[in-house]
Amino acid sequence: MKQRIMSGMRPTGKLHLGHYLGVIDNWVKLQDEYDCYFSVADWHALTTKYDKTENLRNDILDVVMDWLACGIDPDKATIYVQSLVPETAELHIYLSMITPQNWVERDPTLKDMAKILKTKEGMGTQINYGLMGYPVLMTADILTFNADLVPVGIDQVAHVELTRDIVRRFNNVYNTDFFKEPQPKLNNCSLICGLDGNKMGKSFNNDIKISDSAEITAKKVMTAITDRSRMRKDDPGHPDECEVAFKYWKIFGRVNEGVNEVETVRCECEKGLRGCADCKRQLGAKINERMAKIRERRTYYEQHPELVEKIIREGSAKARVEAQKILAEVRKLVKMY
Ligand code: TRP
Ligand code: SF4
Numbered sequence: 001m002k003q004r005i006m007s008g009m010r011p012t013g014k015l016h017l018g019h020y021l022g023v024i025d026n027w028v029k030l031q032d033e034y035d036c037y038f039s040v041a042d043w044h045a046l047t048t049k050y051d052k053t054e055n056l057r058n059d060i061l062d063v064v065m066d067w068l069a070c071g072i073d074p075d076k077a078t079i080y081v082q083s084l085v086p087e088t089a090e091l092h093i094y095l096s097m098i099t100p101q102n103w104v105e106r107d108p109t110l111k112d113m114a115k116i117l118k119t120k121e122g123m124g125t126q127i128n129y130g131l132m133g134y135p136v137l138m139t140a141d142i143l144t145f146n147a148d149l150v151p152v153g154i155d156q157v158a159h160v161e162l163t164r165d166i167v168r169r170f171n172n173v174y175n176t177d178f179f180k181e182p183q184p185k186l187n188n189c190s191l192i193c194g195l196d197g198n199k200m201g202k203s204f205n206n207d208i209k210i211s212d213s214a215e216i217t218a219k220k221v222m223t224a225i226t227d228r229s230r231m232r233k234d235d236p237g238h239p240d241e242c243e244v245a246f247k248y249w250k251i252f253g254r255v256n257e258g259v260n261e262v263e264t265v266r267c268e269c270e271k272g273l274r275g276c277a278d279c280k281r282q283l284g285a286k287i288n289e290r291m292a293k294i295r296e297r298r299t300y301y302e303q304h305p306e307l308v309e310k311i312i313r314e315g316s317a318k319a320r321v322e323a324q325k326i327l328a329e330v331r332k333l334v335k336m337y
Contacts, residue, residue, distance in 0.1 A: 002033070002034055002035040003034050003035070003148040003149060004034065004035045004036075004037070004145055004146065004147045004148050004149070005030055005034040005035065005036045005037065005147060005148070005149045005150070005151060005185075006036075006037045006038075006039070006141060006142050006144075006145045006147035006149075006150055006182075007023075007027065007036075007037075007038055007039070007150055007151050007152060008038065008039035008040065008041040008044075008082065008138075008141055009023070009038075009039075009040060009041065009063060010040075010041050010042075010044045010045045011040050011041070011042055011045050011056060011059040011060045011062075011063050012045075012059065012063070012202060013055070013058075013059040013062050013063070013202070014062045014066065014202075014209045014210070014211050015062075015063060015066040015209065015210050016200055016201075016202065016207035016208055016209050016210065017192050017200065017207070017208045017209075017210065018191075018192050018194075018199075018200035018201070018207065019066070019210070020066075020070055020210050020294075021191075021192050021251065022153060022187055022191060022192070023151075023153065023187055024066070024067060024070040024071075024072065025070065025071075026151055026187045027067075027072060027077070027151065028070060028071040028072060030151060031072065031073060031076040031077040032076065034149070036076070036077035036078065037077070037078045037080065037145050037147070037319060037322075038067065038072065038077055038078070038079050038080070039080055039081070039082050039085075039141055039319075040060050040063050040064060040079075040080070040081045040082060041082045041138075041141065042056060042060060042081055042082050042083050043082050043083055043088075043089070043137060044082070044134065044137060044138070045059075046130065047128070047130045047131040047133075047134050047137075048113065048131060050128075050130070060081060060312075061305060061308055061309075062211075064079060064308055064311065064312060065211075065298055065301045065302065065308055066210045066211065066298065067079060068297065068298075068301055068308065068311070069210060069211075069294045069295070069297040069298035069301065070210065070294055071294075071297075074311045074314070074315055078315050078318050078319050078322075079311060079312065079315040080312070080315045080316040080318070080319040080320075081312055081316055082141065084312070084313075084316035084319075084320070085144065085316060085319050085320050085323050087144055087320065087323035087324060087326070087327045088137075088140045088141055088144045088323065089140075090327055091140040091143060091144055091326075091327060091330060092133070092136060092137050092140035094170075094330060094334055095136050095139055095140055095143070095166055095170070096133060096136055098166070098169050098170055098173050099136050099166055099169070103162060103165065103166075104132055104133065104134075104135055104136060104162075105132075107134075107135050107158060107159070107162065108158050109134075109135070109155060109156070109158060109159065110127075110131070110132070110134060110135065113131065113134075114127050114131075135158075135159045135162045135163075136162075136166070138156075138159050138163070139159075139162060139163040139166050142160070142163050142182050143163070143166075143167070143179055143182075143326070144319075144322075144323045144326060144327075145319075145322060145323070145326065146178075146179060146180055146326055147180075147182050148180055148182060148183065149182060149183050149184075149185045150163070150182050150183070150184050150185060151184075151185040151186075151187055152184055152185070152186070152187070153186075153187055154186065156184070157184045157186070160182060160183075160184040161184075163182055164181045164182065167179040167180070167181045167182070168181065174333045174334060176333050178329060178330075178333060192247075192248070192251060193243075193244060193247060194206030194207055194244075195207070195208070195220060195221075195223050195224045195225070195244060196225060196244070197225050197243040197244050208220050208221070208287070210291070210294060210295075210298065211295070211298055213295070214288040214291075214292075214295070217284060217287055217288055217291065218281070218284035218285070218288065219284075221245075221248070221280050221283055221284035221287060222277070222280050222281070222284065224244040224245045224248065224280060224283075225242075225243040225244040225245070226242050226243070226244070226245045226246075226276040226279075226280070227239070227241050227242040227243075227246075227269075227276070228241070228243070229241065230276065233272075233274075233275025233276065233277070233278075234272040234273075234275075235272055236269075236270055236271065236272045237269035237270060237272065237274070237276070238269075238270070239265065239266045239269050239270065242269070245276065245279060245280055245283055246265070246266075246269070248283055248287070249261070249262050249265050249283060249286075250262055252283065252286045252287050252290055253265065253286065254286075261286075265279065
């Protein structure tokens with residue numbers, strides 16, 4: 001029996017290289033070895049954007065297209081949309097009964113979100129009830145499939161810890177060992193910074209999208225920060241102080257016929273044999289090389305949205321079958337009618 005993996009992403013629209021290198025590429029490797037459930041968490045999106053749902057449907061499609069383009073294979077992994085598996089909402093209710101309020105109140109991610117919300121207009125200082133339940137809903141996602149492992153970034157580990165607490169409590173209250181305590185599985189991959197050296201993010205305008213064309217990618221790469229102390233192109237450069245471009249080289253550079261591209265760049269840079277503009281032109285080409293297949297696949301899915309819809313429908317139906325089995329057991333344990 002394969003171990004089971006569950007993970008998810010909120011539908012934030014077109015994803016960027018941070019998502020690809022930090023999360024999706026990891027999922028692609030896991031899908032061969034594990035029984036995987038990958039969810040587009042549209043209810044989680046509602047916790048903060050309940051009043052901005054016009055683009056929700058498109059954002060979901062964009063996320064799934066990016067997953068498929070990056071190599072998530074619906075024949076290996078189950079791709080689904082959270083709200084198409086309503087069993088998760090039912091499970092969320094049971095879990096909400098056994099979760100002490102102060103467990104969710106001490107959630108660090110929630111505190112951050114609350115801070116951001118406070119600075120927005122409208123909500124004032126209020127947090128809605130649904131947002132308070134964010135980590136419990138995530139727990140419901142994971143337990144809907146009684147997963148063994150949850151691959152997430154470091155920022156989500158606290159949520160998986162809470163899941164473990166809730167599992168212990170559920171098992172205790174209902175005198176069972178039905179739910180497994182899932183383990184967080186840290187994505188062990190290169191964190192890519194944004195073009196300006198800060199964390200890559202959609203709202204910071206410093207990202208390269210998975211769906212960006214080769215031309216746009218090349219253009220964006222030309223804006224990447226380099227060694228700020230360098231004035232002329234034949235000045236000796238300092239790759240380790242080259243804030244963005246050299247870091248990207250370390251991610252995208254290859255060993256080609258025994259020649260390590262990254263070391264070549266380092267050497268030429270330090271000797272002043274390589275100008276930054278040329279360096280970034282090459283880098284752009286390098287990134288485009290890596291992304292070519294992915295873009296090709298994405299274009300294909302963009303031209304066949306009905307195929308993406310079908311994958312979502314079928315994946316969600318499949319997820320639901322499994323979810324119904326789990327929920328039947330949970331209803332029994334809770335002694336519902
Ligand atoms: N909260 C996660 C995030 O913001 C997304 C998510 C929703 C998730 N449900 C999940 C992650 C279940 C792992 C498991 O990134
Ligand atoms: Fe960075 Fe390349 Fe310029 Fe060196 S030549 S500082 S590695 S961009």
